[in-house]
Amino acid sequence: MKIAVIGTGYVGLVTGTCFADSGNDVTCIDINEAKIEGLKRGEIPIYEPGLSELVIHNSEAGRLHFTTETASAVAPAEVVYLAVGTPQGDDGSADLSAMWSVVKAIAPHLREDAVVVTKSTVPVGTNAKIFGMLKEFTGRECDVASNPEFLKEGAAIDDFMKPDRVVVGVRRSEVGDTLHQLYKPFLRTEKPFLVMSPESAEMTKYVANALLATKISFINEMANLCEKMGGDINDVRRGIGHDSRIGFAFLFPGVGYGGSCFPKDVRALESMTVDKELTPSMLRAVDEVNERQKHVISGKLDAHFGGDLSGKTIAVWGLAFKPRTDDIREAPALVLIDWLLSKGAKVVAHDPEALENVRAELGDKITYSERRMSCLEGADALCIMTEWKDYHSPDFAEMYQLMADPSVFDGRNLFEPERMARRGYCYHSIGRPMVDGRKK
Template structure:
């Protein structure tokens, strides 16, 4: 098929590249000229394992092209994917201004039989509004489908190529048939293709992310309670996770979730609920717990340093909101760093991929280190904020020699408290008793 994907952000670029890799001819469109020129030169604007190689392969094969010309890009397309940003507005709801601009831009140029598909995460009812806009602008009823994405940053290629399921929202079964044909190469392991109404598909995306976020906030709240009551959240997690009704996914305690999806989508669903007269009690609590969790080490750091962090040097391992990405949106590490700076501390930081993005935001307020061990030289404490594999098995003896004080605040529970004590460290973690 001939496919146009409007928006070359995280979702659009992965979607277009993976469809090209299955043999389709894909045109990726963006108004950002610098980004498009970079993509033509093989420069990938985001870090996602495997993406650069796939873009290069399919571009060389002629199946994947990039342009800023919307009219030219969509005029021959069988399917037009809308993958533009829907950032959080001041009231927590999704800002759809970019979506409306794109709909107006494509209306004069799409074929009569083209299928327009929303890939962006949008409020329930957006599909219907696009349908109405296109009818007004073109004078005909256009097929508009919803196809929410369920990609995990750091594993997006794998998720797209081997999805747990594909969800589409359509008004006509013939449109579902077109999309099922498009996704067929990725559904050979008998994974379900689920067709429903556009409103249900839009809701499915929000409910999925809100439920995953709920699991994270729940286990974090229980971890904090374990600390107060002498329990070990890792033991509790194992005790509940083997229950087939519960499982282990997203039940890892830590310093809170971040990224472009969970915070934004929980707040957007909260706003939608309130707008429709449904009090979003649980959704509000999920967000509040998460915001508190990002500061879970504040009191511990102050207590450890006797209430005075001024002049202390703190090393940070991990800046991205999760491993295998350079995304720092809503990252817990940034919350911690800003707090440390307010307290007068000096910060040295390492991350395998996210340093450039943090430097663009914080400038020279902190010291950026290319090597993990460089970030702990002479520090009064190390705080681990991201679960990169780089941090799982360091040379603890070398660390001990490099650090001014052997103190570790582990926001991802990477190490065992007893072993850290034997190595000579003072070790703080999440939801586990401190070994004195």
């Protein structure tokens, strides 16, 4: 099929590239000329494992193209995907201004049989509004489908190529058939292709993310309680996770979720609930618990240093909101760093992929280390904020020698407390008792 993808952000670029890899002729469109020229040279603006190789391969094969010219790309397209940004507005709702601009821009160039598909995360009712706008602009009823994405940053290629399910919202069964053919190469393991109304498809995306966010906030709240009660959240997690009704997914205690999806989608769903004159009690609680959890490590540091961090050197391992991405949006590490700087501490940070993004945001307010171990020289404490594999098996003896004070604040529970104590560390983690093996 001939496909046009509007927007070369995270979702649009992954979507276009994966469709091209299954043999379709795909053109990705963006108004950012510098980004498009970079993509033509094989320069990927985001870090996502495996994406660069796929972009280059399919571009060289002549199946993947990049342009700023909307008309020439949309005119021949059988399917037009809308993958533009829908950032959070001041009131928590999604800002759809870019979406409306794109709909107006593509309307004069659509084939009569073209299917327009929203891939962006949009509020319920957006599909219906696009349908109405296109009818006004074109004078005919255009097919508009909803096809929410369920991509995890750091595993997006696998998620697209081997989906748990594909959800599409359509008004005509024939449109569902068209999209089924498009996705057929990715559904060979009998994964379900779920056809529903556009409103249900739009709702599915928000509900999925809100439920996953709820699980994270729940286990974090229970972890904080475990600490107060003298329990170990890892033991509790095992005790509940083997219950087939509960499972283990997203029940890992930490310093809160971040990124571009969970925070924004929970708040957008909350806003939609309020608009319908309902009370979003659970959604508000999920967001509030998560925001508090981002301050858990700062609370432990404050107590450890007796409230005085002035002049202390704090090493931070991990800046991205999760491993295998360079995305720092709503990252817990940035909340911690802001607090440390407000307390007069010196911050030295390392991350395998996100250093440049943080440098662009914080400039010279902190020190950046290209090596994880050099980050520790003279440090009064180490805070682990992202569970990169690079941090799972460090040389603990070298760490001990490098640090001025062998105190570790592990926001991702990478290590075992008893072993850390035997190695001579003061070790704080999430939902487990603090241990102090330092020589008195």
